[in-house]
Amino acid sequence: MSRLPKITIDHARVVYPGARGAGPVEALGGVSCNVADGELVCIVGPSGCGKTTLLRVLADLEQLTDGRVVITDSDPARPVKAMVFQGAGIFPWMTVEQNVAYGLRLRGMPPAERIEIARRWIGEMGLDRFANAYPAQLSGGMQQRVGLARAFAYNPQVLLMDEPFGALDAQTRLILQQTLLRQWDREAKTVVFVTHSIEEALTLGDRVLVMSARPGRLIHEFRAPFARPRDAIALRSDPRFSAMFAEIWSVLRDEVERARAAELGATA
Ligand SMILES: Nc1ncnc2c1ncn2[C@@H]1O[C@H](COP(=O)(O)OP(=O)(O)OP(=O)(O)O)[C@@H](O)[C@H]1O
Ligand SMILES: [Mg+2]
Numbered sequence: 001m002s003r004l005p006k007i008t009i010d011h012a013r014v015v016y017p018g019a020r021g022a023g024p025v026e027a028l029g030g031v032s033c034n035v036a037d038g039e040l041v042c043i044v045g046p047s048g049c050g051k052t053t054l055l056r057v058l059a060d061l062e063q064l065t066d067g068r069v070v071i072t073d074s075d076p077a078r079p080v081k082a083m084v085f086q087g088a089g090i091f092p093w094m095t096v097e098q099n100v101a102y103g104l105r106l107r108g109m110p111p112a113e114r115i116e117i118a119r120r121w122i123g124e125m126g127l128d129r130f131a132n133a134y135p136a137q138l139s140g141g142m143q144q145r146v147g148l149a150r151a152f153a154y155n156p157q158v159l160l161m162d163e164p165f166g167a168l169d170a171q172t173r174l175i176l177q178q179t180l181l182r183q184w185d186r187e188a189k190t191v192v193f194v195t196h197s198i199e200e201a202l203t204l205g206d207r208v209l210v211m212s213a214r215p216g217r218l219i220h221e222f223r224a225p226f227a228r229p230r231d232a233i234a235l236r237s238d239p240r241f242s243a244m245f246a247e248i249w250s251v252l253r254d255e256v257e258r259a260r261a262a263e264l265g266a267t268a
Contacts, residue, residue, distance in 0.1 A: 029215025045211030
């Protein structure tokens, strides 16, 4: 695995124009960091600190007010990036197979080829029996697996994941963390993964970046010392896991309290 910077984020600042009667909102206050090729970076931070904004900037869904972001395109045969949203973001009117093949269809891949790839990923996610089902016929965890299958089938160089497991029960979440770890071990992708869960960040990430209360900045970086391949369950009994959890929480707690105080101030 090469370790070239895949993503460069240089003083990224986003100011949203205020709603009527309110001033502008500085969501990102100048974020700088690099992400290496093949690295899985997790971002934690208090609610409203600009995590989604940062991912949206990386996905070209939001414009920077200042600064720049660059994603190096190192493989013309693959799409550069794709975003996985909370709540799977799959189309209710398409079957599982059509959903998983959707990105490939957009890329103009012929039907036989894209169906083969979609089928493979549907199998990887344990959804074979549901290939022709519609999302409404699936549980939340299964829908989320469809979202993951679609992202992996699309095979982007960079995967941007915004709390993809946030709405799931704890057991399903563990299983999907295992699934992501397994897939990532098999073909390392550059992943930026936003989560509210310190455990999830430590389980998945090579690094855990902590953002400040809004305007969001990166205030701390932790390197997760766990060898790969990782097992999401076994990690939890590693003494380093609880030690790092405590360290990260001590940094995050101050920011969560600051964000809450600002919120209370704004509504008082
Ligand atoms: N389109 C928009 N227009 C105006 N303000 C916005 C817009 N999108 C987000 N904001 C504000 O920018 C700030 C950052 O929002 P963002 O969604 O990036 O936070 P977040 O860290 O993802 O929060 P959460 O953890 O709750 O998902 C918030 O104060 C939010 O209200
Ligand atoms: Mg968000």
